[in-house]
Amino acid sequence: xxxxxxxxxxxxxxxxxxxxxxxxxxxxxxxxxxxxxxxxxxxxxxxxxxxxxxxxxxxxxxxxxxxxxxxxxxxxxxxxxxxxxxxxxxxxxxxxxxxxxxxxxxxxxxxxxxxxxxxxxxxxxxxxxxxxxxxxxxxxxxxxxxxxxxxxxxxxxxxxxxxxxxxxxxxxxxxxxxxxxxxxxxxx
Numbered sequence: 001x002x003x004x005x006x007x008x009x010x011x012x013x014x015x016x017x018x019x020x021x022x023x024x025x026x027x028x029x030x031x032x033x034x035x036x037x038x039x040x041x042x043x044x045x046x047x048x049x050x051x052x053x054x055x056x057x058x059x060x061x062x063x064x065x066x067x068x069x070x071x072x073x074x075x076x077x078x079x080x081x082x083x084x085x086x087x088x089x090x091x092x093x094x095x096x097x098x099x100x101x102x103x104x105x106x107x108x109x110x111x112x113x114x115x116x117x118x119x120x121x122x123x124x125x126x127x128x129x130x131x132x133x134x135x136x137x138x139x140x141x142x143x144x145x146x147x148x149x150x151x152x153x154x155x156x157x158x159x160x161x162x163x164x165x166x167x168x169x170x171x172x173x174x175x176x177x178x179x180x181x182x183x184x185x186x187x188x
Contacts, residue, residue, distance in 0.1 A: 019148070019151060020148055022151065023147055023148040023150055023151045024147070026150045026151055026153055026154060027150065027153055028144055028145055028146065028147065028150045028153070029142065029143070029144050029145075029153075030142060030143055030144075030145065030153045030156045030157075031140065031141070031142040032140060032141050032142070032156060032157050032160040032161050032164065033138055033139070033140030033141075033164075034138070034139055034140070034161055034164040034165050034168055035136055035137060035138040035139070035168070036136075036137055036168040036169070036171070036172055037130060037134055037135065037136050037137075037172075038134070038135050038137060038171070038172050038175050038176065039133060039134055039172075039175075039176050040133065040134075040135060040175050040176065041129070041132060041133055041135065042104060042127050042128070042129035042135045043104065044135075044175070045127050045135040045137055045175065046103075046104050046105070046127045046135075047077075048171075048175060049107060049125045049127070049137065049171070050077045050098075050101060050107045050125075051076045051077045052076055052077075052081060052083040052096060052098065052109070053072070053076050053083065055083075055167075057170070057171075057174050058167055058168075058170035058171040058173075058174050059167045059170070060163050060166045060167050060170070061091065061163065061167075062085070062091070064087065064088070064090040064091040065087035065088040065090060065091035068085050068086060068087030068088070068091050069085065069086040069087070070083065070084065070085050070086075071083075071084040071085075071086075072084070077098075077101075078098065078101065079098050079099065079100065079101050080097065080098065081097065081098045082095050082096070082097045083095060083096050083097075089116065092113060092114070092115045092116050093113075093114040093115040094111060094112055094113040094114050094115070095111075095112050095114075096109045096110065096111045096112070096123070097109060097110050097112075099122075104127070105126065105127060105128075106124060106125065106126045106127070107124065107125045108122065108123075108124050109122065109123045109124070110122055111123055111141075119143065119145075120143065120144075121141050121142065121143035122141065122142050122143065123139070123140065123141045124138070124139070124140050124141075125137065125138070125139050126138040126140075137168065137171070139164050139167070139168060140164075141160060141164070
């Protein structure tokens with residue numbers, strides 16, 4: 001019994017050591033970006049996405065808790081606007097603030113997560129006219145994950161990317177006339 005227990009401890013310690021060593025070589029910064037083309041003018045798309053409250057209509061993250069508490073400070077669609085939320089275990093708690101706005105082109109936001117763990121990330125939404133009635137929208141996030149949690153960065157593109165893709169499909173659906181979001185990515 002002691003030999004078995006000793007072997008189990010050695011295996012567990014070895015796995016932990018291997019993970020910690022691996023984390024040394026994993027980038028601490030991450031960037032995830034997805035894009036979609038929406039059959040609306042650049043002006044219409046930008047006017048919609050610059051208003052953070054509109055994310056309630058398409059963001060899979062806000063759909064994780066339909067009864068989450070929300071607080072707003074400032075004027076939506078302008079620099080300094082803050083959208084704060086306090087939701088269930090899936091939605092967590094935090095706030096996002098519009099930090100920079102280039103009219104008709106880009107919205108840059110800072111996300112300050114408080115629960116389930118504290119961190120800061122940066123998001124951007126960039127619009128580009130493809131034609132008079134088509135707009136390419138890029139939505140991305142970037143951040144920094146300290147050692148040894150940076151191991152998550154090996155999977156972050158797949159994890160965040162799925163949520164961004166589903167949210168962009170929802171946005172396209174809403175903007176092109178169907179107000180019922182169809183893609184909701186459930187967190188496990």
